[in-house]
Amino acid sequence: MRFTFSTIAIAATLVLSAPMASAFEIGFDWKGLKLCNNGNPNRVSNPRFTLKDVPAGTKYIRFKLVDRDVRSYNHGGGVVAYTGKSVIAPGAFKYKSPCPPNGRHTYEWTATAQSSKNGGKIAVAKAARKYP
Secondary structure (H helix, E strand, C coil): CCCCHHHHHHHHHHHHHCCCCCCCEEECCCCCCCCCCCCCCCEEECCCEEEECCCCCCCEEEEEEEECCCCCCCCCEEEEECCCCCEECCCCCEEECCCCCCCCEEEEEEEEEEEECCEEEEEEEEEEEEEC
């Protein structure tokens, strides 16, 4: 089959003009979190999460916190039923707070949109911030 310049140009236009799927995003801050810098994390309520472009079919969102500087430490997280709102309020679950023993560390929340409580991964979003 031979393709002409016109055929290729039309195909490229169709591909470039197709609607782009929005990416799932999360945001958070440390507002209201009691200062901890002794290496002994507190058990605290989750931060306020903002959600953007949560994919269709999402029934639950699984949150997990990782210290990028000490990945082996398990800060935990939680699973929250997704109700269609753009905010997950504090108190939806408890986790071990950031608490670097010396200096600042970068902490990253991962949110996994799921079709069921125990799995069915649909999409993943990440957001990171320094603490303290």
